[in-house]
Amino acid sequence: MSLNDGKAIELFARPGFLVRRLHQIYVAIYLQECEAFGTTPVQTSVMQVAHLNPGIDQAKLAAEIGVDRTTTSNVLARLERRALVRRESDLRDKRLRRVFLEAAGETLLAEMRGALDRAHGRLIAPLPAEEREAFTRTLRRLVEANNLHSRTSLRIL
Template identity: 35%
Template sequence: MKTIYEMPGHLIRRAHQISTAIFAEECMAFDVTAIQYSALCAIGMHESLDATRLSRLIAFDRATIGGVLERMEAKGWIERVSSPKDRRVKLLRLTPEGENLVERVESAVQRAQKRLLEPLAAEDRKEFLRLLSQLAQVHNDITSAPIQPID
């Protein structure tokens, strides 16, 4: 019988904890979380993005993304504006402060990613990322927040 320390689910959860801790250390000076960074990047890359589409794009459940957006709005990083097509729909936009933050935090994010994979040999990093991507794609639809690309 395998111990939990040999089970993929446990190891993936531990890797996530480690990834989150490294991100927090590297990005501490910017007071931004990994999910906030993901949201900022997605909002910056897509015009006419509402909260529902954002949650689908970054695979974060709709109920939780609302609180994330409220905190980002309170920090002055994003704004919500009414859609010209439907005034009830609020579109998300980066503020100049949000755009500036994305630029300033980029090197810290890259350091975090490098630190996370540093223990692996270069070829192992590529294979690790390939396998993680494969798992994420194959099991995407069974999660509570599957990634749904925007057309």
């Protein structure tokens, strides 16, 4: 059964179901493209934020990607064991842990660039080229408008 054949069940008319299913599909594509790197999408997001914001504290990093603090801490611990990031206590506020991407993390991100581009490209490839940017804008608008309803807010730029 196709989603467009008129026989689609009620579930396929629900945006929440479709968004969740699209996320599952993206994770599968990500894992196919990035298998050699041994990372997850969340780990990659953490490394990208650490790359762009050296010394960001863990709580702010969590808000940058919309993940709770406990998950962020666990992800950072795994990345730290692989020597991809390091955490340091803040000199003025010992409760804060600052995150830095290590040289190995920088190298890994650079090596992943093509795989990440392919994963994102594969996800939207079924859309006509002229619709891809509009689709991404619409998704961003939905995320921004509904951010306050999330259990873990995303810091909107």
